Amino acid sequence: MSDVLTAPKPRRNSELMLLILALAAGIGAQFIVAMGAELPLDNGFVMTNGIFAGLALAIHVVLRIRAKYADPLILPIATALNGIGLAMIARIDLTMPEAQHAAGSQAILTAVAMVAAGVVIWLLKDHRMLRRFTYISLVASAVLLLLPLTPIGVPINGARIWINVGIGTFQPGEIAKITLAIFFAGYLSTNRDLILLAGKKIGPLQLPRFQDLAPMIAAWLVSIGVLVFQRDLGTSILFFGLFMAMIYVATGRISWILIGLAMIAVGGFIAMQLFSHVALRIDSWVNAFDPEVYDRVPGGSGQVVQGLFGLASGGLVGTGLGEGRPGLVTYANSDMIIASLGEELGLIGLFAIVLLYVLLISRGFRAALGTKDGFGKLLATGLSFTIALQCFVVIGGVTRLIPLTGLTTPFMSAGGSALLANWIIVALLLSISETARRPAVTGPIPSTDEQPKVLTQQQTSSRRRPADGEVGHA
Amino acid sequence: MNQAIRTSWIVAVAMFTLLFGSLTYVQFIGAEALTNNPLNRRTVLQDFGENRGSILVDGKPIAESVESDGPFPYERVYNEPNTYAHLTGFFSLSHGATQLESAMQEQLSGTSDSQFFDRIAGLFNGNMGQGASVELTIDPQLQQLAWDLIPEGQQGSIVVMDPATGDIMAMVSKPSFDPNLLAGVNTQVVNENMQKLINTPGLSPYINPATQELLAPGSVFKIIDTAAALESEKYDPDSELPNPQNLELEGTTYELPNYVSGQCSSRTVADFAFALAHSCNTAFANIALELGQDTILKEAREFGFGQELFIPTRVVASQFPEEDLNEPQLAQSAIGQYNVKATPLEIAMMTAAIANDGVQMKPQLVQSVRAPDLRIIEEPQPEVLNTSTSPEIANQITEWMVGTTEFGTATGAQIPGVDVASKTGTAELMQGTTGNNSWYTGFAPADDPQVVVTIVIENVDVPTGSQLTSPNAKKLLEAVLNK
Numbered sequence: 001m002s003d004v005l006t007a008p009k010p011r012r013n014s015e016l017m018l019l020i021l022a023l024a025a026g027i028g029a030q031f032i033v034a035m036g037a038e039l040p041l042d043n044g045f046v047m048t049n050g051i052f053a054g055l056a057l058a059i060h061v062v063l064r065i066r067a068k069y070a071d072p073l074i075l076p077i078a079t080a081l082n083g084i085g086l087a088m089i090a091r092i093d094l095t096m097p098e099a100q101h102a103a104g105s106q107a108i109l110t111a112v113a114m115v116a117a118g119v120v121i122w123l124l125k126d127h128r129m130l131r132r133f134t135y136i137s138l139v140a141s142a143v144l145l146l147l148p149l150t151p152i153g154v155p156i157n158g159a160r161i162w163i164n165v166g167i168g169t170f171q172p173g174e175i176a177k178i179t180l181a182i183f184f185a186g187y188l189s190t191n192r193d194l195i196l197l198a199g200k201k202i203g204p205l206q207l208p209r210f211q212d213l214a215p216m217i218a219a220w221l222v223s224i225g226v227l228v229f230q231r232d233l234g235t236s237i238l239f240f241g242l243f244m245a246m247i248y249v250a251t252g253r254i255s256w257i258l259i260g261l262a263m264i265a266v267g268g269f270i271a272m273q274l275f276s277h278v279a280l281r282i283d284s285w286v287n288a289f290d291p292e293v294y295d296r297v298p299g300g301s302g303q304v305v306q307g308l309f310g311l312a313s314g315g316l317v318g319t320g321l322g323e324g325r326p327g328l329v330t331y332a333n334s335d336m337i338i339a340s341l342g343e344e345l346g347l348i349g350l351f352a353i354v355l356l357y358v359l360l361i362s363r364g365f366r367a368a369l370g371t372k373d374g375f376g377k378l379l380a381t382g383l384s385f386t387i388a389l390q391c392f393v394v395i396g397g398v399t400r401l402i403p404l405t406g407l408t409t410p411f412m413s414a415g416g417s418a419l420l421a422n423w424i425i426v427a428l429l430l431s432i433s434e435t436a437r438r439p440a441v442t443g444p445i446p447s448t449d450e451q452p453k454v455l456t457q458q459q460t461s462s463r464r465r466p467a468d469g470e471v472g473h474a
Numbered sequence: 475m476n477q478a479i480r481t482s483w484i485v486a487v488a489m490f491t492l493l494f495g496s497l498t499y500v501q502f503i504g505a506e507a508l509t510n511n512p513l514n515r516r517t518v519l520q521d522f523g524e525n526r527g528s529i530l531v532d533g534k535p536i537a538e539s540v541e542s543d544g545p546f547p548y549e550r551v552y553n554e555p556n557t558y559a560h561l562t563g564f565f566s567l568s569h570g571a572t573q574l575e576s577a578m579q580e581q582l583s584g585t586s587d588s589q590f591f592d593r594i595a596g597l598f599n600g601n602m603g604q605g606a607s608v609e610l611t612i613d614p615q616l617q618q619l620a621w622d623l624i625p626e627g628q629q630g631s632i633v634v635m636d637p638a639t640g641d642i643m644a645m646v647s648k649p650s651f652d653p654n655l656l657a658g659v660n661t662q663v664v665n666e667n668m669q670k671l672i673n674t675p676g677l678s679p680y681i682n683p684a685t686q687e688l689l690a691p692g693s694v695f696k697i698i699d700t701a702a703a704l705e706s707e708k709y710d711p712d713s714e715l716p717n718p719q720n721l722e723l724e725g726t727t728y729e730l731p732n733y734v735s736g737q738c739s740s741r742t743v744a745d746f747a748f749a750l751a752h753s754c755n756t757a758f759a760n761i762a763l764e765l766g767q768d769t770i771l772k773e774a775r776e777f778g779f780g781q782e783l784f785i786p787t788r789v790v791a792s793q794f795p796e797e798d799l800n801e802p803q804l805a806q807s808a809i810g811q812y813n814v815k816a817t818p819l820e821i822a823m824m825t826a827a828i829a830n831d832g833v834q835m836k837p838q839l840v841q842s843v844r845a846p847d848l849r850i851i852e853e854p855q856p857e858v859l860n861t862s863t864s865p866e867i868a869n870q871i872t873e874w875m876v877g878t879t880e881f882g883t884a885t886g887a888q889i890p891g892v893d894v895a896s897k898t899g900t901a902e903l904m905q906g907t908t909g910n911n912s913w914y915t916g917f918a919p920a921d922d923p924q925v926v927v928t929i930v931i932e933n934v935d936v937p938t939g940s941q942l943t944s945p946n947a948k949k950l951l952e953a954v955l956n957k
Contacts, residue, residue, distance in 0.1 A: 245485075249478040294513055305513060311500045312508035313516050325519060347501040351494065358490050365483040369476055381479050388486035392493060399496035 008439045012064050015072035019060055022076040023053045026083015029321060033091040036322030048107045052083065055114040062118045063430065066125060071367060071433035077360045078411055078426045082110055082419070084353065085412030087321070088333070088341055095327025102333055102414040105168075109416035113423035120427035127431045131375045134186025137179040144172035144179065145222065149229055159406065160230045171417035173226070173235045174408075177242070178424055180222075181382040184243055187215060188250035189374035196251055213259070219243035220263045227271055233278060234393055234405030238386060240264065245385040246378050249368075285403035303330050304397070304404045307339035311399070318346025334413045335406050338398045354395070357410070361388045364429045370436025380432045383425045515570060517579065522567050523548055523659075527582040527605030527846075529562055529574055531612045537562045537575070537653075544659050555652040557621045560682040561610070561645060561839070563787070564653035568661045569668055572680055574608065574839070577786040581606045581843050581852065604846045611641040611841045619953055620644040623929075623946040629676040630931035630942070631684040631818040634950055637826035637917060637926050639856040640835030642785075643954070645819075647683040649676050676932075685789040688815035689930060692901030693753040694913045695774075695810030697824060700750060700871055701863045702773035703761045709746075711870055717744040721756040721805060728802040730759050730809075733900075736883075750874045751882025753898065755809045762808030767799050770808065776862045777824045778834060779816070783859075785837045792816035810901060822928035825915040827862035828871050829895070829923035834860040876920045884916065886944030889952055893920035898943060900936060912939025918951045925954040 027049045034045055056079045063070050090103035124130070130137075147153065147163045154162045154169050162169040188195075195212045219240060227236040244260040271278045280299030287293045288301035288308075295302065306329045314324060326332045326340035333340065342350045364384025368377045387410050397404035408418040500508070508514065523546025528535035536558045542549040550565050552558070563573025571579060580586035584605035613634075620632040624646065634644040655667040656679070671679045681687065703709040719739050721730040732738040738754035749757035762770050774780070774794040783789040793815045795807060806812035816824075819837060827834035836859040843852035862868075875895035878884045884896035896916035903909050915928040927950045931942045 245482050249475055249482055252475065252478040289511065289513065291513065308500055308508055309511070309514045309516055311497075312505040312514075315501055315505055325516060328515065328519070342497070342501060347497060350497055350501070354490060354493055354497070358487065361486055362483065365479060365486070368479045374475065377475055377479060381482055385482055385486055388489055392489040395493045396489075396496065399493070399500045401492060401496040 008069060008437055010064075010068040011072040012060070012068055015063070015075060016060060018072065018076035019056055019079060022080035023056060023083065025080050026087060027053065029084055029087030030090060032321045033087050033094075037091075037094050051111055052086070052107065052114075055111055055118070059114060059118045059121065062121050066122055067430060067434035069434050069437040069439075070121075070430040071363050071437065073359060073363050074426055074430055074433065077356050077363075078423065081353070081356055081360075081411035084341070085337065085409075085414075086110065088326075088337055088344075088412065089414050091322055091344070092326055092333040092337075092340060094322070095325075095332070105416070106414050106419075109419050112416070113419040116420055117423040117427040120424055121430055124427070124431050127371075127376050127379065127428060127435060128373055130182050130379070130428075131186050131189070134183055134190070137183040137186065141176045141179040141183060141222075144176040145226065145230075147172045157406075159232050161232045161235065168416070171415070173230070173232070174417040174421035175424075177238065177386055177421055178383070178428070180239060181242060181246070181379055181386065184215070184219075184246045185375050185378035185382060188246055189378055192250050192374060196253075215243075215247075220267065224267050224271075227267075227278075228275070231275075231277055232406070233271075233281065233403075234397075234407035237393055237405065238389055238407065241389040242382055242386050245389075246382045249378055249381045250374070281403045281405070285400065288400060303336065304400060306330070307336050307398050308400060310339045310343040314343035314346045316347050318342070318344050318349055320344060331406075334408060334415055335394070335404075336398060337409050337413050338395050341412075353412075354391070357387065357391050361385070363433065367429055367433035367436045371432050373435075376432045376435060380429060383428060387422075387425065512570060515568070518565065518567060518570050521579075521583040522546060522565070524583065525604045526550065526565070527584070527607040529578075529582075530607055530609045531558070531614050531617070533609070534614070535607075536610075537565075546659060549659070550657040552653045552657070555654050556650040557617060557646065558612075559650045559653050559679075560647045560684065561612070561787075562653060563682075564656040564679065566656040566664060566668075567659060568664050569656055573682055573787045574610075577784065577788070578608050578840070578843075581608060586851075606843050606845050606851060608843050609841045611643065611838055612645070613643045616644040616950065616953055617646060620646045620950060621648075623942075623949065624648045624931070625942070628931055628942065629933060630929070631687070632930075632946075632950070633684050633818050633822040633926075633928045634954070635822050635826060635837060635926050637829035637923050638835065640826070640837045640859070641841070641856075642819075642837055642839050643925065644950075645682075645684045645839075647687075649674060651677060651679050653679075682787065684818045685785070685787060686817065688790060688793065688817060689911050689932065690901035690903070691810035691814060691816040691821055692899030692911060692913055693755075693809055694821055694824075694897050694899035694915050695808070695814060695816075696750060696753065696758045697828060697871060697875075697897055698773050698777055699758045699761050699770065699808050700746060700874070701777070701828075701867055702765055702769050703746075704867045704870065705773065705863060706765055706769060708764065709761070711746060714743050714745060715749055715754075715757040716760050717742055717749060717754050717757045719756070721759050723801045723805065726800075726802055730755055730802070730805050732756050747874050747877050750871075750897070751877045751880075753878075753883050759805035759808045762804050763801060767795075767804050767807075770794065770804075771796065776860055777827055778820055778860060778862075781859075783837065785839045787839065789819055789837070790817060792820040810899060818928055818930050821913065821915050821930070822926050823859075824862075825897075825917055825928060826926045827860070828868050828875070829917040829926055830868075831865040832861060832863040832868035833858055834862045872920050875916065879916070884914065884944045884947075886940065887914065887916060887948045887951070889918065889948055889955070892918050892951075892955060894918040894948070894951060895920045895923075896944065896947070898940070900939065903933060909933035910936060910939060912936070912943050914943035914947045916947055916951075918955060925951060927951055 059075055089106050093101040093103045148160045152163045153160050154164050156162055161171050161173050223236040223240040226232055247256050284293050284299055284301035288305050293301050294305055310329050321344050324343040326343050329336045329339050361384040364380055368380035390407055390410055394407045394409050396402040408415050410422045525548050526539040529537040537552050539548040540551050563575045565571045565575040582605045616634055624630045631647040635642045651671050656664055658664050719732050732755050737752040744754055744757050771794050779792045779794050782791040795813045803812050807814050823834055836857040838854050840854055842850050845851050872895045875897055876893045879887050879894040879896040883898045887894050887896050899913035901911040912931045912934055917923045917926040927947045929943045929947055931939050
């Protein structure tokens with residue numbers, strides 16, 4: 001990384017421009033859907049999009065006030081993805097009976113999630129505050145993961161990952177993603193040195209001590225537990241991947257990755273042997289086009305194969321929004337929304353969308369590089385890597401690169417819990433990027449409850465030397 | 475820590491790179507294969523409810539799209555559905571399209587390359603969305619007669635074709651079904667109907683038995699043995715063939731018998747005329763053992779075995795074993811048993827090659843494709859498929875086949891004043907069952923062949939089988955010759 005020491009700039013105006021572009025894409029797509037279906041552009045349309053645009057701009061204003069050095073790309077990207085997702089959900093509603101319409105609730109949940117993001121940014125002046133909640137986060141994660149197994153849990157299609165919260169169902173696992181990331185970041189940044197220095201060295205591999213393996217085994221058990229008791233392969237992969245990434249970043253040791261992969265292999269093998277749903281998933285991945293497998297209930301490959309047909313019919317440029325038949329695919333607006341988007345927007349459209357994800361996570365990693373505290377680095381890496389892994393598991397599953405597991409596409413799939421979780425992740429990344437990009441701080445790293453003092457620009461550029469090669473202002 | 479963060483980022487970007495790759499594969503490189511996958515309902519959905527072109531027989535539609543009050547502007551209707559079901563196939567929202575509905579999809583829906591300018595013109599004159607109509611080579615009276623000649627409850631197929639052009643004049647199979655049952659818009663009803671059809675014994679609504687069912691041809695295969703023998707020059711038309719009642723093979727306990735109640739047992743040495751007319755098994759088994767498997771296999775290929783065809787509906791390749799056969803297996807293969815399998819159309823094609831001086835024409839089911847303004851946009855021409863044997867050998871075999879009709883196993887096909895060339899076959903089914911596949915294949919007039927008739931009645935006892943083959947062939951041959 002080159003250490004170009006440009007003067008730090010807030011770049012809020014760039015963000016505003018990009019935000020307007022993002023809103024134009026999302027609202028424009030909504031407009032095309034409404035036009036294509038000859039729906040009236042009534043108050044509902046104006047209000048929904050008005051609120052959406054208003055909230056995006058509100059977050060922008062919050063950033064101007066509370067975190068003016070925050071990364072200028074993250075908010076526009078999240079807004080664009082969410083807007084396109086809303087349009088696609090509204091478009092898929094046209095193929096479904098009224099009772100299953102999802103666009104209205106998705107718009108409301110988007111609003112809730114965006115408000116939550118704004119609130120988090122407003123309250124969380126410095127992300128290091130979260131370090132105080134390390135062990136509370138652990139408890140919270142455990143509670144969140146156990147909730148679906150209590151009487152308020154609602155099993156859907158065999159998976160026990162939802163709870164009934166009165167007005168609807170909620171997936172606590174989505175939030176647990178964040179609390180687990182906070183716990184891992186807190187725990188690893190505190191115990192990093194201990195883990196790093198102790199342990200035997202065999203050849204090039206520095207093996208960890210057994211007691212240092214404890215958190216890894218805990219993460220493994222949590223993942224296996226999710227798989228066994230909640231029957232949710234996707235989330236299980238996600239949790240373990242999150243932990244692997246974070247422990248690797250904390251220690252820089254390949255040995256951890258190898259141990260982790262070995263644990264995945266063991267866990268996966270046992271799961272294949274013991275749980276029919278895992279074995280069925282694998283079989284319907286390998287033999288997807290076998291007519292028997294295609295029609296099998298449960299565990300057939302019909303969904304993924306229909307998704308592939310949809311993607312294929314979209315081809316390079318897509319059928320155009322509203323012109324395809326995404327309704328042929330089950331869960332077209334949630335697990336399979338990528339297939340719906342690919343059918344109507346084509347390969348070119350999907351490339352654009354996937355590139356947005358690449359940019360988003362790259363900005364997250366950039367924040368991790370930029371911030372100077374270990375906790376922030378770990379948290380930003382963990383959260384960014386989660387989004388990347390989730391995209392990989394979902395899109396890889398839909399395109400039959402890997403077996404299909406039920407996970408949401410970040411910001412796009414219908415489902416409030418995921419939206420809420422992802423917008424909070426955006427808030428956290430923005431907050432970390434603010435510390436990363438903010439002009440350097442005098443004196444020692446402040447304690448978490450103390451506001452850091454900010455230097456003027458001249459002082460910064462004179463003081464900043466590429467001492468540790470860590471920071472280059474983007 | 476930063477180095478590890480960068481490595482993690484590289485891992486993340488690598489994952490996205492894989493996604494770009496798999497998306498490109500699904501949406502671009504492999505898209506065509508996915509679109510053509512038979513499980514893909516989108517192609518049917520695209521055209522369901524459109525004003526699809528008709529499938530015509532002598533100008534009358536056997537499949538047409540008529541305006542509908544239902545949820546789609548048009549619905550597909552099949553006229554004389556059972557008689558033509560195996561030709562038209564079906565066009566179903568939930569089960570896709572088969573046979574002509576599938577093979578002529580582009581023309582019927584108006585999306586073929588030859589209709590490109592019609593589509594452009596349609597943008598301006600409003601004449602949109604009407605597909606081309608497909609006229610078949612089928613003769614409706616002959617098709618009806620063939621249909622009536624297979625009794626209800628029997629399983630079998632009849633193919634009538636013109637040996638000089640390959641035009642198929644009639645092609646029926648029973649049991650049949652009503653494709654209207656599958657053309658409805660109510661998916662649940664259609665699924666129930668499909669379930670009932672699939673459970674009908676002897677019926678698969680997805681295939682046309684005349685072109686896609688592989689059957690043991692039995693003695694009709696001896697025509698190929700004869701052609702192979704004469705081509706080899708180890709035999710000539712006057713050769714004396716050993717014709718023991720039982721063919722004992724060295725080193726095995728297996729014995730291949732001649733048909734016990736037939737004429738073959740009256741001679742232990744026979745000429746071709748006698749052996750073919752009375753269908754003597756041991757004579758032909760001896761020929762195959764003398765010539766070897768490769769020679770018979772090569773001859774079978776020259777008569778169309780091993781060749782998948784699209785006429786334009788799919789004709790599966792008939793099979794002669796390619797793996798090494800021991801002597802009993804080769805002896806059985808020579809008389810069309812063991813693993814020799816042929817479609818009824820292949821037997822008709824083999825016969826047509828003999829009738830047409832050894833030249834096998836490609837079978838044709840489509841006569842012409844017409845745009846909505848009746849302009850002809852496609853008109854398949856007669857096409858040579860194989861040169862199966864020489865004219866001399868073909869004429870020699872014809873002469874012997876005439877003998878089969880005059881004094882052999884096919885006397886039921888005699889037509890006064892006309893020389894009919896015939897060959898019959900009785901193929902045993904699996905051991906332990908009493909039924910046989912009863913075959914007739916032949917053509918007339920022998921000196922100027924106008925028509926080839928092939929009949930197979932499946933799983934019948936021998937007397938019923940012979941009642942339903944040669945006498946019925948006579949009726950079909952007469953129907954064509956009396957036109």
